[in-house]
Amino acid sequence: MYTQCPECLSVFSVDARTIAQAHGFVMCGHCGAGFDCIATLADQLPPEPFNELPSHEPGVEPPSVELVVYRPQPETQQVVVANETATRENFADLVITPRFARDRRKNKPRRWPWISACFLLFLGLLGQLGWALRDTLVADPTMGPLLQQACATLNCTLPPVRDVGKLRLLARDVQTHPTVPNALLISASVRNDAAFTQPWPFVTIRLSDANGKVIAMRRLNPSEYLDDVDALRRGIGPGATSALIFEVEDPGHQAVAFDLGFE
Template sequence: MYTQCPECLTVYKLEAELLVPGCGCLRCSHCDAVFNALGTLAAHLPPEPFTRLPDHALDQDPPLADVAVFRPRPVVDEAMEPVEGTEPADEPAVVEEIGEDFSQLTFTPRFAKPRRRRSWHTAAWVAVCTVLVLGLGAQLAWAKRDVLVADPTIGPLIETGCAVVGCRLPLVSAPTRLRLLARDVEQHPSVSDGLLITASVRNDATFAQPYPVVTIVLSDANGQRLAMRRFQPEDYVGDAATRARGLAGGATTAMVFEVQDPGQRAVAFAFSFD
């Protein structure tokens, strides 16, 4: 197609797509004038020489488009009942005759019906993903339970939540947070060659921990070891329920140990917790 600038009479060759953005108006690249390209639109150039392309009147009624080549079928909603006189949505594609001329036959395709998304599928998938995420979080929390319980910020929150639901936190061993407050040694009241050693121990941690393994070392004035013994929790805590509860955070307990007297050379003793 061809059109002509009315200002500088420059003739341009163009495609129909070029007329769409400006609703038929173009800007002349020679004189920069804006003009309606439809006014001189021509399918072919007239024989040369020529000066102007024929002008078209643009103020007339729109012509009738009567040569149809395609007409799509309307999409019928699945929820709507079939209307009398219409074909079912699953009918095969049909050919509709527009005129007597076979060149005017149109093909009406059967469009794929949009499927409704099933909301319960989405809900089930979200529920499964939520369960998997919670399960993974529970496994990680169990693997890091000692760190979480011992944390001064998270530990109390976990303990409070556990008290609400009625569960019991696992005991976390932290022997470095056990502090020896007092200790004493005296002759055993009923065993002639025995000693009775008592110790007062405080749990400075904010969480309960199991009763430790206590190691007592007796030494002479030169620091030489004369005797050593390791006491398991069952050796100095007779009640099994008390051992299961552990030593509560901030609590103090008294420990009593019976050892054999190594003689007059033993003048010092030391405690350690494992």
């Protein structure tokens, strides 16, 4: 059989084995061009002189082969059943995850940053609420001791809570000052009935005449009647009793009564 290069028009002799190996596509040994040798395949050369071999147009439908030389026999039913059983056993333990399930797990958003942020915001809100209600919490008979224990463990100091209604005046006395002329010496015994430590109160002393008219008054802050700095800082503990001494100017013989008030 013969074929012709469409570039240099060289004619070559080919055999069926070469055509089958190359699937019909060969290289020209003269110009190196690649071409489809089946397009100009011919059993005989045309009479000389000739320039080109006739080209074969591709058919619309491939030719059909009818002459059967050999047909392999189908395998027995036992082999098919054995193969099916082995296949079922091999795939019995496989776990197949649907694609939509894999995609859902892959694209699942991470929620722990939002949960952590919400938890921190909640703690901040609790801290602000506790600070706003600190006086009520410290004064509470249940929460107050717990907060004091926690603060003692953490080595911190609770804010002082003032409740002058829990300060009870147990005894009082007034006399002429023994060393300072024209002065009075007033003593009082005070007990803290609250379940928490209170700061030292502001003390108001009123002197009145026989008709109950106030003729002299003085308001003393804690630093004016307490010289102990540590006691001033600690305050009055729950259930503690303390003796207070006040020095005031003597308004004269008109003062026949006095009273103490706490603020």
